[in-house]
Amino acid sequence: MSETTVQPTRKMTRPATVTLKHVAERAGVSPITVSRVINTPDAVSEPLRLKVGRAVEELGYLPNRVAGALASAESRVVPVIVPSLSNAVFIEVIQGVQDVLEVEGYQLLLGNTQYDLQREQDLAATLLGWSPAGVIIAGLRHSERTRAMLEAWRRPVVEIMEYGGHPIDMNVGLSHYKAGDSMAQHLIARGYREIGFIGGGLTTDYRAMQRFKGLDRSLARHGLPRRPPFTHEGPSSAQVGGDAFVRALETDPELDAIFFANDDLAVGALLRAQREGIAVPERVAIAGFNGFGIGELMQPPLTTIVSPRKQIGQLAATKLIARVQGRDDGTACVDVGFSLRIGGST
The missing domain is CATH 3.40.50.2300 (Response regulator)
Known part of the structure; x- marks a missing residue:
């Protein structure tokens, strides 16, 4: 039996960090030529573009746009x-x-x-x-x-x-102060007098806190009861809103309206109210902020502040x-x- 000799194939090596110089060496041209092909391709011949293009593809070269931006102070x-x-x-x-x-x-x-x-x-x-x-x-x-x-x-x-x-x-x-004030004016005009606020992470989400302050100042102007916000840490979600809604009513049964920091929380409260048999708005009114489309699909549709x-x-x-x-x-x-x-x- 004769032996078959297998010639080793030429392994294409690729530098750890591919530079314009590596592309020039692979293509057999100067670095300035590679730069011209990349930056002004219409100024060079098609054979040269193809030669440099193959080298770029083989090496996986990515032009350093950041370096160019720094050099020209533009980006x-x-x-x-x-x-x-x-x-x-x-x-x-x-x-x-x-x-x-x-x-x-x-x-x-x-x-x-x-x-x-x-x-x-x-x-x-x-x-x-x-x-x-x-x-x-x-x-x-x-x-x-x-x-x-x-x-x-x-x-x-x-x-x-x-x-x-x-x-x-x-x-x-x-x-956001005006947004909170506007919602307070709406709820007060509808006859609600025991109005609360639910929001998450108010120590860091200060825009939500501004909405609460807008609500609170309006309540103060009208001589209505003022409450600290019901808050929780972590991101908002419908699940969190539903849980916070139930806890707020258990903690403060006098509440007849709740302004939620965002629509995620408010939608969760509406869903939880349906599950628990809590009549909205007869037992408690629910309002949100953002104006997400899902609020209009709820039953009843959500009252909310729409931000553009x-x-x-x-x-x-x-x-x-x-x-x-x-x-x-x-x-x-x-x-x-x-x-x-x-x-x-x-």
Whole structure:
């Protein structure tokens, strides 16, 4: 029996970190030629584009856009820093931002602070190192270090979700105090007098706390009973809302209306009320905040404050791009307002 000799195949090696120099060596051209092919492909011949393209594909080379941005002090990246990715509110805001950025040829870079100001500070420091065109960041409350960084950075900054005084640069949002006051006015006009508030993580979700304060101040003006908010730690959900609703009624049987910090909690309360046989609004009225579509599908439909979330994202991105391009987009601060959607739950 004769032996078969198998010639070893030439194994294609790939550097741990692929650079433009490695691509040039694989293609048999100079690094400056590779740079020309990548950055101005129309200026080189098709055979050369194909040769360099094969080397790029074989090595898995990714052009270092960050280095280019740092060299030119320009970037087409815009970080968007939000406190949560599990909350549909911020998903709609992000979609609004992306709609505008994509049309203008910019890319969105996402950061999630989890309602932690120290985490926000760390994210800001990291993301600013990418030399972005500008930054969109949720809220007007930041650590002193974060605020100092963004002020010293001297590029466009848009603070979103709430409207108030002394923004770092630009501001697009709504007054959560006014939203809480508006809901209080509605409930009082309907004849409710024992009004409570349920929200989660109010020590960190300060915009929800602003809504409570707006409600509380309105109750004080009308000489009505005032209560501390019923609160819990952790993220909001329908399950949490249902449980908190039952506990609140057991703790304070006088309650005849409850304003929930968001629609997730309020929808959970409506579902739990149905299961427990608690009549809404005859026994207790239920109201929410955000204006999610699911509230309109509930029985009875949920009364809620509608916040224009996607519009906030679109306006913030539009103002940022206008500033980057040297155009004056009008006033630096925009109050997008809100609307009250009255359902059968109140």
